[in-house]
Amino acid sequence: MPAIPGAVNVAVFAPGHATLDVHFQDASGAWQRVELKAFTDGVHHGTVKGLDAGSRYAFWPHGQALPASGQLLLDPYGRAIDDDGGVLRSVYVTGGFDWGDDSRPHVPWRDTVVYECHVKGQTMLHPEIPEELRGTYAGLAHPVMVDYLLELGITTLELLPVHYHLDEPHLQDLGLANYWGYNTLGFFALWPGYATAAAQAAGPRAVQDEFRAMVKKLHSVGIEVLLDVVYNHTAEGGKDQDTYSFRGLADHVYYRHDGHGNYLDTTGCGNTMNFNEPRVIQLALDSLRYWVEEFHIDGFRFDLAVSLGRDGQNHFNPRHPFLVAVGADSVLSGAKLVSEPWDVGDGGWQTGHFPPGWTDWNDNFRDTVRDFWLADQAAAASGGQGGTVARLASCLAGSTELFVGSGRTALASLNFVAAHDGFTLADLTSYLRKHNEANGEENRDGHDHNRSYNHGVEGHTGDSRILDARERTARNLMATLLLSLGVPMICAGDEIGRSQQGNNNAYCQDNALAWTNWQLDEREHRMFDVTRRLIRIRRSFLAHQPYNYPAREESSYLLWFNADGEPMTPEDWNDPDSRMVQLLMGSPQGVIDGLVVINGGRQPQKIVMPDPRSLQEFGKHRGEKIPFELLYTTSHVDDQRRGAKIRSGEKDIVGANAISIYRLT
Template identity: 45%
Template sequence: MNPLDSRDTDPLGVVLDENGGTIRVFSATASEIWLCLLDTADPKKVINRVPLQRGENNIWTGWSDLLKPGAKYALSAEGPRGPRDRFNQKLLLIDPYAKGVVRESAREYHCVVVTDDFDWQGVGKPNSPLSETIVYEAHARGLTRANKDLPDELRGTYAALGHPSTIEHLKKIGITAVELLPIQMFISEPRLMNMGLINYWGYNTINFFSPHPRYATSKALAAGPAAVIAELKTAIRELHRNGIEVILDVVYNHTAEGGAGGLTHSYRGLDNSSYYRQDDSGNYHDTTGCGNSLNFGNPQVVQLVLDSLRYWSEEFQIDGFRFDLATTLARNVDNHYDPNHPLLQSIVSDPVLSNSKMIAEPWDVGLGGWQTGNFPDRFSEWNDRYRDSVRRFWLVDIAAARNSGKHWNSVADLATRLAGSRDIVDGPSGPLGSVNFITAHDGFCLNDLVSYDVKHNQANGESNRDGSNGNHSFNHGHEGADATAETKAVRRKAARNLLGTLLFSAGIPMVTAGDERLKTQNGNNNAYCQDNLISWVNWELNQHQIDFQETFAYLTKLRRENPVLRPSSFGDFHAATAEHDLVKWYNAAGEIMSEHDWHDGESRTLQRFSLHVDESGSLNAMLLVVHGSEIETGILLPQTPSVDNFELLWDSADETPQPDSRRLPAGTIIPMTATSIKLFKVV
């Protein structure tokens, strides 16, 4: 059989056979494409050029007996010189479907043929229920780079992710899923490199199939892309062996080729007109703020993303994906967001991805870009309204009360967030449609959120112009780390309030790596270019950081052990059933909340009573008391049917968890420390 007589359903990229390999490449506008086989010892030297043949649906195909595991290759293309085209046959281009890519210089790359052989040792995906998921957003390098318990050669690598030291920490603090910032191969912008900086976060992808090589050990790098792949797969296998899922933050909305003046590395040189959204004059329609946007009105771009997702899901056993600037992925031929976009619908229906967790960052910077709550039900969505509401209640309102004597907000919005944000994600997934977060990689970390009023991004080299100015933060009376012991204690309590709110809210909680131990970025709220101690997770802890980490681990344990703290559906005010929990809201006097209580900015105390009934009839009931004022007060524990006593499980006023087994009868008046949370179990 002639390997060129392939069906249109055959995969793109390199497919090996017993005698060599076939390569298939898409381009609707090229006039010629060549497979360039490179010298093994000198990849800059082309030893053979194989012309590809155009077939159906603009798929170009070629075969060579030199396409074998370890072979080095690139592509070259020629075509028209129109305003939407960027052909230059002198450039060696990255195969969009290459599984291994090696960087030769800032402008030069080559591809390497790899196989998918790996021994998973019978370890499968954990398949943790969404209701039990706690997402830990981490940088693949920054998580372990400063961990001195690791051998020097492993720190900051893929191997370190699967090391017992890392896994022990993740299990200790109760994490079920690590969400890795981008690890698909990316490059740094020339502007950053000229400043002596790099793109640390990695939101600048150049290839959607190959892992970023810089996070591999030097040993794996020296051995080549196949060894890098094996190292990453080993880390994923060991995380899975310990019940920890791996979610990838994927950047399909744009590529590292940048705007019109950017370098040509791959897609632009093969078919600029098809891959990127442009007008007739070749001007990019940029809805990402990164110079270009991939054209998801083109079915081939949709196919590229689907093929990439399936590859990572199957070959790397990835458990889920977080889609950066996901609105761009669902813009149709008219550049309008479409919740029924073919890409979204294909992801929802794809059998390979059926058990994968899908998380959307539901916005971009284009017209109509904010689409929170408007993605298909299979997607959970980053809930920025949750972030802002919780920050306002615990930080902005406290600052306002100190300055003016009045709080700006009532408890109503906070209660909506605690209940699962039904005003935003009112779909079949219930509160699990919302990914709740206080912090993320972008913005202040938790410690800095309670320690700074303004950003301090001078290290980024942009005169502090970069990064958001709308942080909803509060320094509690002094800017930065040099504060009194009393101020620092109040800050830690504020951080515990934020953390407790997050873990006791309906929805999927996401915490940023390092927040569990109060790491600081020295006020930098946009550390995208800081590959140093500013961004790395700290592993040498003082006593307060140890205490805070103990609190975090305790709170995740409470959430894990009590299903009433992690409901899968919205609550009901009348009864608890196997389908939904009973949820009632009380004021400080132990009375059902009135309209005045909900909307009075100075009624800052809220009690949430929740009752869960499982299918066997077992009961699990909790009372969460939130007091959002710096004036100490007393509350009356509500008297509700079938509840006799309450037992204190946690008080955010305590530096470390101090549960109290004394039984407090319903109707008891108890004190509430200024700005604090108490959690009681019904006994």
């Protein structure tokens, strides 16, 4: 169809309606209505004059009385959403952006260190960022924050949802807001509340440009930007909630239903998007491409990703058309694809089962590491016994047994100890129970089984002995995360001991409880220094390995030794009293990255450095004694020995509940 001067093409999928009108505000501010008379394959379309850039618009069935609320149907492809006193409208946004020489950093998975953060919470309390920029996209791109991320060693930011979202009705009744934003209404629209007041006043185009400028700035220093995206459900909730868009346009297409016409909910949010419908797959793919092409986004973390791969029988299928299409799409080629590999439906736990090209959040890593350093320690303190070191060793090795069945390696394991959902790392060491009273649900919400340990006192204490023990445990958790094969993810603020005062479900706390506090005490400064040092050690350990390391068993090499420096035996692994192991990391090409020694026991442990005869397997070391240098130990007292030289076959000591790290000299 030839272009008509001053007109735009308008199209919307709504197969169940005989005809639709588009209502829009023209340049004078008056509202106009145009019937979309053409209808092709379920799409109503037509050319409309007077719908200019910046115009607000929405849809409604032709000839049907307008709703008393004034809420018409939003465009599922709308590039912005405007809130006019509680009545929402789509906004027509046009224009380009000067990207200059911007290019995606393409950080290899081997080198990736993910930092999961909230746009607002990251800078809202930062005293060195100008007040008008705090809590905004521009604030995240401020030199103070960029320099901080670089100094820490972060390669990749994973942003909690930035799509337009709504607050759930029960939160509105409580006077609370959905701070995390996992309740998307517009898959193409940015959340304007994270833009500066100046950008919001200037309109949606300025909000978009502020976001683009943030991405461009982060790219300029080599930092990637991933978006946490929520395609599994929409903010329309259950059928008893308000209709804004999808339900009014094509309820039977967009949402899953059971045989009785009820919503089939595997998300726990009232509805589930139906990814067995081609139009839903198209919508998600078009959205993903939009963020890559128009905003230069480097990848995505898919919330409750199992719901995106459920087939017509509601079973997860790693060959589901959507998962295949994402992997085959030319625009998305090279984008990082991260799954949250579970939902709340039957068979909802699928960690390790996503297809090649995807990396999975590894909850098995999270639970095992917490068990070893927290729950086991709590059991021992009360006269019980913790588990053996064998499960932790599997995590250090990249949980390869979880991913081999899907044809993937340890690089498919996104390791984490804490994330936005749950206790912070500091709170894991300070609370046995959740404290979510501020959420208004009488502490019923949030996880009850956190595998945490308060070290003897619940919450705040001035007891330096307990604080020292908590600090050591936090260092052990961070060290295990950053020294394991796979891809580490740090939850924002864990590197400085951020606390939410025991709230393990701060999704509705848009306040100082959930924001990062940058007024640091000595212990918090020390935690930052430890995290930064561990990231540098990780980088140095991997520096001489190929970028696909560890891609195959023959390309990586892990040797395990007991306290006597002898290779671990089945008896050693199964010994209930043994919580000690030495891990020599390297490759059969003769590269030895370093030695990590774990002592999960309550007493210091004497060790013999690995037997030099075993090191012959690395190719270049033929039985001679190899000098090791102590790089770091999580035992604060023993760390004063940093730099000490110990040869293979000689003795050293590792503190109680501590990790020591050595390198070859």
